[in-house]
Amino acid sequence: MRFFVPTDIYVEKDCVKNHAQNILAVGKRALIVTGRNSAAANGSLNDVTNILNADEIPYLIFSEVEENPSTDTVGKAAQTAREFKADFIIGIGGGSAIDAAKAVALLLVNPDVDADELHKAPSHPLDHAPVVAVPTTCGTGSEATPVSIITNHKINLKKSIPHIIFPVLALVDGKYLASAKKQLIVNTAVDALAHMVESILNVKSNLFNRMCPEYGLKLWGECKDALSAAQNATGNDAENAAPIDASLYEKLMLTSTIAGMSIAQTSTAVPHGMSYDLTLHAGVPHGPAVGYFLAAYVEVCAKFVPQDVEKILSLLGIENVDKFAEMLRKLIGTCTVTREMRDKFAAAMKTNRSKLDLVPGKITPEDIDYIYEKSLMVE
Structure with missing residues (x-):
């Protein structure tokens, strides 16, 4: 028998603020990967950027993640991360945003891997940049898994990519559900x-x-x-x-x-x-x-x-x-x-x-x- 979850997980009210030092210890330049609106609306994005601003950690926000993130989107985000010289990724949102953040973290340190090739099994395990996960929906649990579900529209494929990408840190706060729609x-x-x-x-x-x-x-x-x-x-x-x-x-x-x-x-x-x-x-x-x-x-x-x-x-x-x-x-x-x-x-x-x-x-x-x-x- 085996049980393995290497992610440092905190579940509590105001845990982003409470564990600011844990975030700051992950890296020096952050790409924030999120959706278009929800992270700003529920306050999670503001909670994270307040911490980065207070410690003068440079960051860039990539807010183009769609539901069922595509290889095109994660490829674009990875290129943005390279140009910004990010050394860690913060995924804020539901499973789509966190799954995308994982894929971006892998592509960031493996520039020879094309995003459209993410579903192909690698010849050897690939490294990835550290990922911090701040979930804002109560479904995927992506903050505690190594899985990243990505869609390749060019070949009509939605599937997990064959790479193990556990976040190093997960900060889980129920208050972010307050602005979510009932159906979500x-x-x-x-x-x-x-x-x-x-x-x-x-x-x-x-x-x-x-x-x-x-x-x-x-x-x-x-x-x-x-x-x-x-x-x-x-x-x-x-x-x-x-x-x-x-x-x-x-x-x-x-x-x-x-x-x-x-x-x-x-x-x-x-x-x-x-x-x-x-x-x-x-x-x-x-x-x-x-x-x-x-x-x-x-x-x-x-x-x-x-x-x-x-x-x-x-x-x-x-x-x-x-x-x-x-x-x-x-x-x-x-x-x-x-x-x-x-x-x-x-x-x-x-x-x-x-x-x-x-x-x-x-x-x-x-x-x-x-x-x-x-x-x-x-x-």
């Missing part, structure tokens, strides 16, 4: 849920690494009613209610980081593998794209590891798989695609050994078809 919080929370479920229903699951998702699922279960209530509020309730109960912000962010620690040990499994095509070809946001497949995957795994499925449902406080599927529908609705698209996705998944080989049982092509048929509606 729900979507990212569903992603965190999938991380923990897929970590347990996984051949790499063991006594050590199950501690994280089991505790995280209990925390997620304590949030599920508030998430559902906020998502399903109507009329005056929807207009007057806060997007998500503010008392849950810290718990949701903690759960997300725990979920990231979970998949750092096991990797994600079939639902994530299925989600990438749905996002790339149908434009479905990542959290719902994973969530649509989650209940059917759990149902299939119940044939192989029924005790694990019972444990997951018990920790969440859910009676059975049907109730689990009902909860997910209330949170993210349903998804409709063409039959041709669904069949194409299923055919591709049947050859995805990197995900299929993680299933704790002999999953069949018929099981894959069942998951797609149960999860996606057809036009």
Whole structure:
């Protein structure tokens, strides 16, 4: 058994300010990698730049990261970092920003690697510049994983790059959720849920690494009613209610980081593998794209590891798989695609050994078809 997360992680209110010296110890010139608006709106960007300004650390802000960051974007950011002579990268935002920051950190110190070649396996491990992660959404847990999901539009590929890039420092503060839209919080929370479920229903699951998702699922279960209530509020309730109960912000962010620690040990499994095509070809946001497949995957795994499925449902406080599927529908609705698209996705998944080989049982092509048929509606 093995458990390994080398990132120095702090989860607390005002932790960027509280651990300013930890940031300043990482490097002397920073490229801040973030999205276009959210980091400025939620105060995280200001918290970081105040620290850099106070110690007169030169920095440059690259605020062009899109949802599902592309090889074009990370290539441009890396070139910007080289020209600025940055020696460390600060990723501020959701999973897209932090994943992009990781890819930029690798490209920065490997100028011979073209961004469009990031998905090719290297002949030897590559070094990377240090990364500081400041997450502002409660889903990907990228601050605690070595994974960077990048999209290459030239070859229609969305996938993790085969490089291990753990941030050296992660500063997790629930207050940054205060300005997030309700749907974003729900979507990212569903992603965190999938991380923990897929970590347990996984051949790499063991006594050590199950501690994280089991505790995280209990925390997620304590949030599920508030998430559902906020998502399903109507009329005056929807207009007057806060997007998500503010008392849950810290718990949701903690759960997300725990979920990231979970998949750092096991990797994600079939639902994530299925989600990438749905996002790339149908434009479905990542959290719902994973969530649509989650209940059917759990149902299939119940044939192989029924005790694990019972444990997951018990920790969440859910009676059975049907109730689990009902909860997910209330949170993210349903998804409709063409039959041709669904069949194409299923055919591709049947050859995805990197995900299929993680299933704790002999999953069949018929099981894959069942998951797609149960999860996606057809036009």
